[in-house]
Amino acid sequence: MAVPYLKVENLVKKFGPFTALNGVNLAVYPGEVHALLGDNGAGKSTLIKTLAGVHRPTSGQLYIEGKPVNFRSPRDATAAGIGTVYQDLALNQLMSVTRNFFMGRELKGPLGILRMAEMDRIAHDEMAKIGINFSDPTQAVGTMSGGQRQTLAIARAIYFGAKVLILDEPTSALGQKQQMEVLKTIQRVKKRGDIAIIFITHNEIHSQLVGDRFTFLALGEVIGAGKAGELSHDEIRRLMAGGTEMKDLAGELAAI
Amino acid sequence: MSDRSEADRLRQESTLQRLLRRPEIGAFSVMVVIVVALAFASDFKAFNPLGLKNNIAIIAQYGIIATGAAALMIAGEFDLSIGSMIGFTGMIMAMVLKYGFTPLGIPPGLPVAAFMIAMTAALCLGWLIGTIVVRSGLSSFIVSLAFLFFLRGATEASFRIINQSTQISGLPDFKQESWFAEMLGGEVFGWIYDIWFTLGGNLNRKGEQWVSGFDARFLWWLVIAGAAWFVLSRTQIGNWIYATGDDKDAARANGVPVNKVKIGLFMFTAFCACMFAACQVFDTNTADAAKGNLLELFAIAIAVVGGTLMTGGFGSILGVAFGAITVGLVANAVFFIPWIDGSWFRVFVGTILLAAVFANERIRKRITGGI
Numbered sequence: 299m300a301v302p303y304l305k306v307e308n309l310v311k312k313f314g315p316f317t318a319l320n321g322v323n324l325a326v327y328p329g330e331v332h333a334l335l336g337d338n339g340a341g342k343s344t345l346i347k348t349l350a351g352v353h354r355p356t357s358g359q360l361y362i363e364g365k366p367v368n369f370r371s372p373r374d375a376t377a378a379g380i381g382t383v384y385q386d387l388a389l390n391q392l393m394s395v396t397r398n399f400f401m402g403r404e405l406k407g408p409l410g411i412l413r414m415a416e417m418d419r420i421a422h423d424e425m426a427k428i429g430i431n432f433s434d435p436t437q438a439v440g441t442m443s444g445g446q447r448q449t450l451a452i453a454r455a456i457y458f459g460a461k462v463l464i465l466d467e468p469t470s471a472l473g474q475k476q477q478m479e480v481l482k483t484i485q486r487v488k489k490r491g492d493i494a495i496i497f498i499t500h501n502e503i504h505s506q507l508v509g510d511r512f513t514f515l516a517l518g519e520v521i522g523a524g525k526a527g528e529l530s531h532d533e534i535r536r537l538m539a540g541g542t543e544m545k546d547l548a549g550e551l552a553a554i
Numbered sequence: 555m556s557d558r559s560e561a562d563r564l565r566q567e568s569t570l571q572r573l574l575r576r577p578e579i580g581a582f583s584v585m586v587v588i589v590v591a592l593a594f595a596s597d598f599k600a601f602n603p604l605g606l607k608n609n610i611a612i613i614a615q616y617g618i619i620a621t622g623a624a625a626l627m628i629a630g631e632f633d634l635s636i637g638s639m640i641g642f643t644g645m646i647m648a649m650v651l652k653y654g655f656t657p658l659g660i661p662p663g664l665p666v667a668a669f670m671i672a673m674t675a676a677l678c679l680g681w682l683i684g685t686i687v688v689r690s691g692l693s694s695f696i697v698s699l700a701f702l703f704f705l706r707g708a709t710e711a712s713f714r715i716i717n718q719s720t721q722i723s724g725l726p727d728f729k730q731e732s733w734f735a736e737m738l739g740g741e742v743f744g745w746i747y748d749i750w751f752t753l754g755g756n757l758n759r760k761g762e763q764w765v766s767g768f769d770a771r772f773l774w775w776l777v778i779a780g781a782a783w784f785v786l787s788r789t790q791i792g793n794w795i796y797a798t799g800d801d802k803d804a805a806r807a808n809g810v811p812v813n814k815v816k817i818g819l820f821m822f823t824a825f826c827a828c829m830f831a832a833c834q835v836f837d838t839n840t841a842d843a844a845k846g847n848l849l850e851l852f853a854i855a856i857a858v859v860g861g862t863l864m865t866g867g868f869g870s871i872l873g874v875a876f877g878a879i880t881v882g883l884v885a886n887a888v889f890f891i892p893w894i895d896g897s898w899f900r901v902f903v904g905t906i907l908l909a910a911v912f913a914n915e916r917i918r919k920r921i922t923g924g925i
Contacts, residue, residue, distance in 0.1 A: 373809075388807035390800035391922045392867040393793075401797050402809035410789040440922035 301364050302327050303494045304349070304380070304462045309358035311344050318344040320518045321358070326462060326511075329491040331484060333505035334498045335538055336515035342498050345515070346464050349496075350382040351375030381460025385467055387451040391440035396421040398439050399454050424453040428486045444472045445479035452483060456493065463487065464496045469504050477504065484508050502538045506531075514538065577861035578873035580913045584859070584906060585876045588883050596890035600883070603747060603756045603765040605890060610768055613882030614775035615830060616856055617875060619849060621779045622826030624857035624874040625786065626819040630799035630866030631694040633820060635683060636853050638705035639676060639827035640846025644834060645709045646672040648722040648841030665728045665735040665836065673828050679705070680824030684817030694820075702850065710843040720843035727839055738774075739836025741767030771833035775878075778826060783871040795819065799866025855903055856881050859910045863918055880906070 302325035311319040319341045326332045336342050347353045349360070351369035360367050362378050369375045375382075389398050396414070399421040405413045418435040430449040439447060448468050455463055465484070469477040485508055487493055499505050505512065512529060514522040514537035522529075522537040529537075539547065573579070592600045599605050619636050626633055650668035654661045660671075683701055687694045713720045728735035744767035750756040751763040758764040786792040797805035798815045806812050827846070835841055860877035862869030881903060888896035 384807075386804070388804040390797055390804050390867065392800045392863075392918070393796055397793055397796065401793065401805065404790040404793050406790045410791055412788055412790060412793065414788075438921045 300327055302361075303363060305361040305364075306345075306349070307359045307361065309345070309348065309360075310356045311341075311348055311353060312356045318518055319348070322515070322518075322520055323523075324513055324520075326494040326496055328461070328494050329488060330510040331488050331495045331497050331508045332511045332513065333509035334496055334513050334515065335500070335502065335505055335534075337500075337539075339517075340515040341518040342515055343466075344518075346382060346466060346496070346498060349375065349380060349462075349464060351380070376458075376460075379459055379461030380464065381455030381458070381462065382464040383448070383451045383455055383466060383468065385470070387447055389439050389447055389451060392438055394436045394438055395425075395442070395450060396435040398450065399424070399435075399457070403458060420457070421453075424457045425449055428453055428456070428483050430483070443476060443479075445476035445483075448472075448476075448480050449483050452487065456487065460493065462494045462496065464498070466498050467500065468497070469499060469501060481508055502534050506534065512537075577868065577870045577914075577917060578876060580910065581860045581873040581876035581880065585880045588880050592883050592887055592890065595894075596887070600887070600890040603750060607765050607768055608889070609883055609886050610772050612886055613879050614769065614771040615833075616852060616882050616885075617775040617878035618771065618778055618830050618833075619823075619826050619853040620856035620860070620874050620878050621775075621782045621871060622823035623850070623853035624860060624862045624869050624871060625782055625795065626823050627854070627857050627862045627864070628786065628799045628866060628869040629795045629816055629819050630802065631687060631816055631819070632698060632854065633683070633823040634695065634698040634850045634854075635679075635701035635705055636823055636827045636850035637846040637848055638702045638709070638850075639679065639824055640831045640834075640849060641709045641843060642679075642705040643672040643676050643828040644831035644841045644845045645713060645722075645843065646675055647832060647835045648725065649712075649716060651725055651728070651835075652722055653716065663726070663728070665732045665738075668835075669734070669738070669832055672831065673825070676824040676828035677821050680821035681817055683824075684820030687820070688813040688816050698850075706843075706847075713843045721841065723840040725839040728836060735836045736770075738770055738832045739834075739838075740770050742770050742773040743768045769833070769837060771830075771837075774829055774833060778829065779871055779875050786871055791815070791818075796867055799863075799868075801867070852881065852903075855907045858914065859906055861910070861914060861917070863914050864911070865918070868914075868918065868921070877910075 304326045306322060306324040309319055309322040310317070322341070322345060324332070324334075324345075334342055334345070344353065348355055351372040351374050354368075354370070360369070367378055369378070390401065393401070396418045400417050405417050407413055421435045428449060430446055430453070439450065442450070452463065452465070468480050468484075472480065481504060484495060484497060487495060488508065497505065497509065506526070510526050512522075512524055512526070512534065513520055522533070596605070600609060619640075623633060623636060647668040650660065650662075650671055651665065652662055654664075655667065655671055658667075658671075660667045679701070683698055686692070687697050690697070710720055729740050747756055747763070747765050747767055756764050786795060794805070794810045794815050797808070797810050798812045802812045831845065834845065856877040857869070857874055858864065859880065860870065860874030862874065884902050885899050888894055888899065
């Protein structure tokens with residue numbers, strides 16, 4: 299079996315008396331989408347922030363291609379190939395697509411002069427690769443749709459060397475059609491074969507459309523995991539709801 | 555129908571349409587109206603050789619400090635200490651010229667030393683203001699307001715303690731001997747007036763050449779505004795400045811050194827204020843504790859009239875130049891149109907400022923998808 303690009307072993311994260319993550323295991327493979335599901339407060343955000351180098355684990359170990367690593371800062375995580383696309387996308391609305399794409403990592407010549415034509419071309423090509431149809435890299439990000447912005451942030455992370463792409467609820471706060479665009483983008487990235495994707499979502503339908511592996515979190519622990527095909531719809535739905543059966547929920551509702 | 559995609563919703567525009575949507579267009583239109591109106595109302599006196607020189611003198615003064623204010627506003631901060639910084643640095647220069655600077659063993663009458671000491675002080679103060687703003691997280695409005703009072707008070711008190719009077723006048727004309735003083739307070743672009751004379755204009759009553767050149771600050775304005783335009787639109791630092799002002803958290807997340815950018819720009823506004831003061835001191839050979847009073851507000855007003863967003867992230871140095879020309883011409887209009895009351899100038903500035911704020915807000919909403 300292939301070596302996972304990123305492996306998480308027995309990860310524990312405590313904030314003072316509060317245990318946010320209690321022994322989480324996770325493995326993500328290149329060319330696969332690993333759907334990370336769970337309710338609010340399940341520990342999804344803490345997990346991705348630990349992977350992204352924002353938090354340091356209390357105990358447990360991260361491995362990149364089998365080698366143990368310690369991230370002291372987000373910069374370390376980025377250097378190790380972990381690209382995190384947060385919900386706010388870290389985009390500037392008033393600036394052009396290209397200027398956002400290269401923000402903080404501009405291509406420059408002598409005197410810090412921007413190689414604008416080259417940057418325009420790269421931004422356009424990289425976004426076209428993962429399937430965004432847009433014509434003008436000088437247009438302001440504020441004029442783009444939510445799905446286009448999501449694609450911009452993903453293309454940027456990939457271009458700057460992400461091997462693991464962490465997508466933090468990329469389909470929430472979008473309309474139906476935009477959600478489909480984002481799922482298509484995820485599918486295209488997966489097809490490249492060299493990038494592992496961690497797809498965080500509330501939406502079990504979206505996770506089943508693109509997911510290859512599933513991990514369900516509840517109250518800081520993994521309550522279920524498996525490959526696509528191994529888990530039935532009902533099982534996924536039950537885990538999604540934090541391990542409660544649908545008929546129990548129906549019963550609770552009926553009792554009100 | 556099914557072939558339509560998101561990209562098709564952004565209308566392709568012609569060059570003219572793009573030109574009309576540029577942020578400078580409002581400032582440019584107002585400027586054209588003012589130039590034409592002033593030309594006719596003053597019977598073209600505003601643009602005769604002396605009128606042009608005097609108009610450009612004040613336009614350049616406004617332009618220098620407005621460029622600094624605009625660059626800082628694009629990064630999302632304000633500097634209200636610009637006017638006091640002009641008074642403060644002007645005082646330092648005049649004092650060092652008159653009394654020397656004993657701690658460094660500098661004798662009186664050295665323009666280069668006077669300028670260097672004042673500029674060092676300005677850059678240090680700019681760094682201090684910027685550092686306080688980024689470290690404390692306080693609004694730059696309040697921090698720089700504190701320095702507005704602090705520096706003006708320090709200027710007046712120092713004048714009284716050292717000089718017994720709040721002004722220095724009667725300094726020798728350093729331009730005669732020092733190329734450095736001439737560079738800051740002398741004349742530039744004499745060839746324009748020479749050509750004008752050769753072509754049969756630029757004559758005084760005796761039929762000799764009337765005006766010999768523009769104030770040196772014209773050149774300094776062009777240099778400062780040109781450099782600011784270049785940095786903002788063409789360089790990595792420019793990208794960082796826009797990114798900082800637009801959304802500093804997004805900028806920081808992408809590795810932009812947000813705090814360094816801001817501190818650097820507070821130093822730039824202090825630099826601009828010091829250049830303003832240097833041109834004034836070496837031109838007139840005087841200094842006064844009241845110099846630069848209220849000019850920070852004009853600088854900010856001109857930056858806004860030029861299309862700079864109050865909220866940061868958007869603005870154009872070219873637009874600010876148009877704004878400086880507009881406000882400078884109207885400030886001077888009273889000298890060319892005798893029947894006009896000079897106080898209308900402020901009414902005018904207030905009016906175009908308000909109009910510009912509404913226009914800029916429209917631009918912001920259009921870009922961010924509000925319209």
